Amino acid sequence: MGITVKFMSALKEVTGTSSVVLDTSFNTFEKVMEELLRLYPKLKDEIFYPDGTIDYIYHISLNGRRLSWPEDKKTKVKNSDQLLFMVYMAGG
Numbered sequence: 001m002g003i004t005v006k007f008m009s010a011l012k013e014v015t016g017t018s019s020v021v022l023d024t025s026f027n028t029f030e031k032v033m034e035e036l037l038r039l040y041p042k043l044k045d046e047i048f049y050p051d052g053t054i055d056y057i058y059h060i061s062l063n064g065r066r067l068s069w070p071e072d073k074k075t076k077v078k079n080s081d082q083l084l085f086m087v088y089m090a091g092g
Contacts, residue, residue, distance in 0.1 A: 001080050003032060008086045011047075011058075015040040029062065030073035032083060047085075059086045 002021040012018045020039065026032045037044050047058045054060070054069045061067060061084045067075060077083070 003077055003079070003081050003083065005032065005036065005083045006085065008084065009089075010087050011043075011085050014042050014046045024079045027077055028073065029067055029069075029075040029077055029083075032077055033069070033073070057088050059088060060084070061086075 002023055003026060004019060004021050006019045007015050007017065020036075022032060022035055026035050047054055049055055052070065059066065060069070062075065062077065063081055067083075
């Protein structure tokens with residue numbers, strides 16, 4: 001089954017896909033992020049600030065629980081987990 005990663009809104013265009021399933025050998029949030037950045041190099045420039053933190057307009061959740069970077073990078077990820085990458089929408 002694997003680890004399902006879903007990309008919402010503009011991130012679908014950045015990655016060229018709405019979802020990907022990763023092997024369970026990527027067993028931490030950090031390892032998943034490393035693989036995603038390898039697969040989708042444009043993602044790094046899109047979601048990260050130069051200091052290595054994630055831009056405030058992006059929300060990443062694991063099974064509905066919000067994750068922060070780099071604070072939660074050691075969070076365990078297992079088979080059938082779902083990571084969701086979203087963009088906060090704002091208006092005026």
